[in-house]
Amino acid sequence: MTIAFISDLHLTPDRPHSTEMFTTFASGARKYLNGLYILGDLFEYWIGDDGVSALGHESTEAAIRSVVDSGVPVYFLHGNRDFLVGEQFAKRTGCQLLPDPVVVEEDGLRILLTHGDALCTDDIDHQTARKQMLTSKWKLAFLNNPLESRFETADQMRKQSAVAKKTKSMEIMDVNQSAVEAMMKEHQVDIMIHGHTHKPAAHEFEIDGKLARRYVLGDWYEQKSLILLDQGKLTLRR
Numbered sequence: 001m002t003i004a005f006i007s008d009l010h011l012t013p014d015r016p017h018s019t020e021m022f023t024t025f026a027s028g029a030r031k032y033l034n035g036l037y038i039l040g041d042l043f044e045y046w047i048g049d050d051g052v053s054a055l056g057h058e059s060t061e062a063a064i065r066s067v068v069d070s071g072v073p074v075y076f077l078h079g080n081r082d083f084l085v086g087e088q089f090a091k092r093t094g095c096q097l098l099p100d101p102v103v104v105e106e107d108g109l110r111i112l113l114t115h116g117d118a119l120c121t122d123d124i125d126h127q128t129a130r131k132q133m134l135t136s137k138w139k140l141a142f143l144n145n146p147l148e149s150r151f152e153t154a155d156q157m158r159k160q161s162a163v164a165k166k167t168k169s170m171e172i173m174d175v176n177q178s179a180v181e182a183m184m185k186e187h188q189v190d191i192m193i194h195g196h197t198h199k200p201a202a203h204e205f206e207i208d209g210k211l212a213r214r215y216v217l218g219d220w221y222e223q224k225s226l227i228l229l230d231q232g233k234l235t236l237r238r
């Protein structure tokens with residue numbers, strides 16, 4: 001019984017190596033996994049389910065489909081880059097879309113899963129943009145644009161984000177510990193897994209005198225980062 005958690009692959013045709021790593025990982029997943037959770041930012045950006053060929057992500061969709069078809073359930077939770085992944089993607093790949101955050105029960109553990117950007121409450125600009133873009137009004141307006149103009153908007157947003165990142169401190173872009181504890185308390189869990197910050201680690205702390213753990217996944221720029229759940233034990237592989 002092995003469950004894997006991954007996030008922040010940021011797949012884009014600009015970095016074919018990452019896509020290859022994922023395809024290879026998917027081949028192994030079919031044989032060795034009993035479940036796969038993708039915690040957002042699988043894609044560098046997503047401009048709508050109808051843009052899959054324009055974005056060059058057919059092979060990634062096929063890889064997920066092959067995992068699902070082999071009998072391994074795949075769950076997908078949105079990141080801030082691929083929050084427009086929708087029902088058509090789910091239908092084509094066979095994956096199940098999950099809300100963010102969500103509590104899952106696997107191997108006797110209750111685990112809170114979230115992409116992680118909602119925890120970066122010190123990054124006011126990001127939170128403001130996030131609030132706006134997650135409204136169905138914004139999403140519908142965006143998706144109603146022709147593909148080409150969606151491409152342009154996504155490209156502009158990526159550039160703005162790269163510029164903004166340079167001016168923000170590491171602390172501002174990391175999770176806020178109070179936000180972490182508040183979310184864990186609200187969902188009555190002592191284990192949380194998230195990505196987004198690209199700072200793979202296993203953090204231990206106390207909530208109301210009880211041990212709590214927060215696992216952070218890393219990105220897939222150079223190598224794959226994953227968390228495995230095996231016999232009730234979580235292991236982070238950078």
Ligand code: MN
Binds near residue numbers: 079
């Ligand atoms: Mn992210």
